[in-house]
Amino acid sequence: MAPYFPLYVTRSDGKLEVLTKSRKKELNVPSDDQLDNKPDAKGNVDYFKEVEVGDAKEVDWRRKLGGMLIRVVGGQEHADAYLYGHPQGRKKRYRSPGDFFPHLLWLATDESGETDNCSCKFCAPDDIQIFEKPDKVRPPEPVRKEQPPMKKENVPPKSPAVGTKPMVLVPQRSTSQDANTSATRAPTKPPSSAAVPPPIARQTGLQQIVPTQLAPAKCFEQDQDGQYNKYIFRPGELVWFNRGNAWGLSIILKRTLTRDVHNNDRARYLVQPLSHPFQHPTTKIIETEDGLRPWLAWSPPAPTHQGLATTPGLTYNTIDWKGVSSGRYGHGDAEVDGSIFAAKAVDDSITLFGSLANNTVTTGERIYNGIYLGGEKIWTGEPVRLRKDSGQDIMVVHSIVERLKPGSTSTSSASILLVGDIYKFSTSQLQPGLEPPDNRHLPIRLRQDLEYRNRATIQTRRTLSFWKIVQAQAAVSITDVKGRWYESSALLPILKGTLEYSKDLQRGEVGDVGQWMNARGDCNGLGTAVAMRLGTRVVERLEAFGKSIPNTTKISKGLDGPPEDQIFPSEAEIAGAAAAAGQDQPMQGVEEEVGKKPEGVSDGDIAQFMDLDRMEEGYEQQYVEAGGQY
Numbered sequence: 001m002a003p004y005f006p007l008y009v010t011r012s013d014g015k016l017e018v019l020t021k022s023r024k025k026e027l028n029v030p031s032d033d034q035l036d037n038k039p040d041a042k043g044n045v046d047y048f049k050e051v052e053v054g055d056a057k058e059v060d061w062r063r064k065l066g067g068m069l070i071r072v073v074g075g076q077e078h079a080d081a082y083l084y085g086h087p088q089g090r091k092k093r094y095r096s097p098g099d100f101f102p103h104l105l106w107l108a109t110d111e112s113g114e115t116d117n118c119s120c121k122f123c124a125p126d127d128i129q130i131f132e133k134p135d136k137v138r139p140p141e142p143v144r145k146e147q148p149p150m151k152k153e154n155v156p157p158k159s160p161a162v163g164t165k166p167m168v169l170v171p172q173r174s175t176s177q178d179a180n181t182s183a184t185r186a187p188t189k190p191p192s193s194a195a196v197p198p199p200i201a202r203q204t205g206l207q208q209i210v211p212t213q214l215a216p217a218k219c220f221e222q223d224q225d226g227q228y229n230k231y232i233f234r235p236g237e238l239v240w241f242n243r244g245n246a247w248g249l250s251i252i253l254k255r256t257l258t259r260d261v262h263n264n265d266r267a268r269y270l271v272q273p274l275s276h277p278f279q280h281p282t283t284k285i286i287e288t289e290d291g292l293r294p295w296l297a298w299s300p301p302a303p304t305h306q307g308l309a310t311t312p313g314l315t316y317n318t319i320d321w322k323g324v325s326s327g328r329y330g331h332g333d334a335e336v337d338g339s340i341f342a343a344k345a346v347d348d349s350i351t352l353f354g355s356l357a358n359n360t361v362t363t364g365e366r367i368y369n370g371i372y373l374g375g376e377k378i379w380t381g382e383p384v385r386l387r388k389d390s391g392q393d394i395m396v397v398h399s400i401v402e403r404l405k406p407g408s409t410s411t412s413s414a415s416i417l418l419v420g421d422i423y424k425f426s427t428s429q430l431q432p433g434l435e436p437p438d439n440r441h442l443p444i445r446l447r448q449d450l451e452y453r454n455r456a457t458i459q460t461r462r463t464l465s466f467w468k469i470v471q472a473q474a475a476v477s478i479t480d481v482k483g484r485w486y487e488s489s490a491l492l493p494i495l496k497g498t499l500e501y502s503k504d505l506q507r508g509e510v511g512d513v514g515q516w517m518n519a520r521g522d523c524n525g526l527g528t529a530v531a532m533r534l535g536t537r538v539v540e541r542l543e544a545f546g547k548s549i550p551n552t553t554k555i556s557k558g559l560d561g562p563p564e565d566q567i568f569p570s571e572a573e574i575a576g577a578a579a580a581a582g583q584d585q586p587m588q589g590v591e592e593e594v595g596k597k598p599e600g601v602s603d604g605d606i607a608q609f610m611d612l613d614r615m616e617e618g619y620e621q622q623y624v625e626a627g628g629q630y
Contacts, residue, residue, distance in 0.1 A: 007066050009108045013115070014085035029084050048082075057081060064097040065104055068515070072105060072391050087115075092122040098511070209469045211441035212398050212421050214381055218354070218369055220559035222379045228448040229490050231255060231267050232289050236541045236555045238346045238375030240293040241271050241286055247293070249274045249300075249339040251545055253283065254556040256566055270556075270568055276321045276338030277547035282577045285568060290494055295347070295375030296483050296518040297495060300340045304332030308341075316341040316546060342548030344523050347374040349544035350416065350478065350535045352402060360409065366402040371416070372541050374520040376484045382443055383485035384418065385514050386476065392512065394467075394485050395420045395476065396443060411537060417475045423467040425512060430458055436466040449487040453510040460508030479534065482519035488512055 018028050030048040037047040051058045061083070083100050086092035094100035099121070106118035115123045217223035224230055233239055233252055241250045250271035260266045267289050273281040286292055303309045307329025308319065319341060325334050354369030370379045378384060383394045399419040402411065421441075428436070439447075446467060457463045491513045493501040504510065538544050541555060556565040569577075 007069060009104065011107060011113070013087055013107065013113075015087050016085070018087065018089045020089070026090070028086070028090055030090065051081075061097050065101060068097065068101050069104060069108060073109060086122055088122060094120075098515075209472050211439055211469055212396075212472055213441055214396075214443065215398070217379075217381065218356075221557070222369065222381070224559065225377075225379055226381060226443060226445065228445045229487065232486065232490055232494075233267075233269060233292055233294070234377040235558060236372060237377050238295040238343055239271065240295065240298060241273070241284065242291040243273075243284075247298075248336075249295075249343045250284070251549060251553070251555075253553065254565065254568060255558070256568065268568070272549050272553055273335075274339035274342045274545065274548040275335045276324065278321060278325065279335065280548075280550045281335070282574050283569065285571070285574070293495070294484070294486065294491070294517065295343065296520070296522075297516070299518060300343055300523050303337040303340055305334075305337055306330040306332070308332070308337055314341070316345045316548065338548055342545060343375070345536075345546065345548075346544045347520060347523050348535045349374065349538050351538050351541050351544060352400065352416070353541075360404055364404045364406065366404075368400040368402065371400050371478070372544070373478060373481060374483070374535070376520075378484055383423075383446055385482040385485050385517070385519070386422065387480050387482055387519065388422075388476075389424075391482065391519075392514065393422055393424050393470070395422050395474065395481075396441075396446075398473070401475075416478045416534065418478060418481060419473060419475045421469055422471040422474050424470050425465065426468045427457075427463050427465045430462045430464045435464060436468070439467065439469070442467060445487055446485075449489050452489040456505050456510050457508045460506070463508075477534075482514075483517065486513050486517070492516075 015028055017025050020026055034048045037045060037049070039045050061081070081096075083094040084090060086094075086103075094103070103118055103120035103123065106115075106120065106123070110117045118124060217226055221235075225234060233255065235252050235255060237252050239250060239252055240247045250273045252269055253272055254270040256268050257265045258268050266287075269286040269289075269292065270283055271286055271292075272283050275281060305324060308314060308324065316338070320328070321334065321338065323329060324332075324337065349372070351372040352366075352368045353371070355366065356369055357365075357367040359365050359367070368380075370377065372378075378397065378400075380397050380400055383396050385391070386393045386395055395418060397418050397420040401417045401419060402414050403417060404410070404414045408414075423442075426436075450465060450467065454464055457465065488510060492504075492510070495513065495516060496504070536544075542549070542553060545553075558565060
């Protein structure tokens, strides 16, 4: 089983008994009717039952809540589980660990004990009325601006169609940073009966923090990645990919857009699986984004070879891979272990690209347009997740600065800073005519994702969210960055599944996908900015992957490269390459088949992957009795 450490929250505000409005005492548990397990007239049984301490469901709640807490401070049948014990009575019950987590965080971190400081949906003053019956006031229809005409210029030629493959679309350059362009692949449609009201700026006596104006994209690929819901993943990134009955680790080599059977845009990717130095699987085409996950969506499991799992300090470059293949480290899968150690090395790497200015003579600084930070590709002009405060703040990056030490010309000792505006996600009750001011200096991805989420919450909860600027032109070290920011409206349907996400959407529960993500350094035990080190500097991105990929591997430059960069190999070409390499067996994944673990791996390591995208699945309808404490 994976190692763990117990966490103890030393206080509780749970009550086993509460006073009703008629001043009568009642137990803060389900009512007798809810506990009745007798079938109804139709033979259906719908009731609650107590979960004993140590029951699998009780342990599941504690494990997941502990996992979420440490990140901030440090079957087929679907049913629900509820946590009772809130001081306001049995109607204030938590439906999931994620629902209860804000209250747990308050219990663990707020020394004053003031419930006004708790941000859970039952304690927060601004949110107490969310679950009451909404009034009949409808928000006004938004004032829609006409879309400016798109100027077509300097568009690379379209790639030729290959055989009977779907038509390949070479997207034109857009003005994504300045224009509110429509999404190319609409995610699950949110409720639309309540529109987002037009923003109205409010005058206050406080000094306004002025957001920094966004600079235009400096290349086609940066422009593509700046568009809402265009692509989730990027060339050169480390990702998990679906191998059929298991997941593996790979690098994205190419991407393009095709048309599906409904004539909608669909992203398509070419990936190269990672492995040990002496054998490399062939490339694989991923036809939908459902077949990929961000590197930081899951945690890598322990190595399958017991000798590798129990030997501290090993890295991809220090392991005797011939010895691994010959069985010197026990039984296991060398390809899987090669991919795990390679991914950890990539997570530690840094590559700057797109040099914009070299002022090392005058200021000792170089300015760049982008950075590969661990497994992810980050551009200027887009948001990143920060470690500061609760870990929910973001920065819109306006500059990437490499700062040399005084009197030195060595990049190995240089610091790397991200300069930009810091924002905090805020939510308030909907008050038509008193909406937060609109910030047109936010990237289009942030604005459209926010509009999407607000369309769901306005109708169901009468709440409105916005990004509140807290500091302009701040400078943070890359050790303070958790990773890329992803649109919740685009990634949550993939992580949670379309059906489950649709149910959340109808309830207005469109949370931040960032809370389900790891941070750079977590896989190497460097989970805080204090513990983080800068990382390993590599000049070219492919150097970060080393011998885990073939030495002939190339990363496509996309629209900034030659037209042939857009052409994918055919399945026949991939199969021919596999046959030539003697790879007749199917590729091995982290788990060889459903229900079967590779040898040398204990329960809980591989099966879990910190699989937080399935946290709400498989609950039985039951409750955890408070018993005076949570």
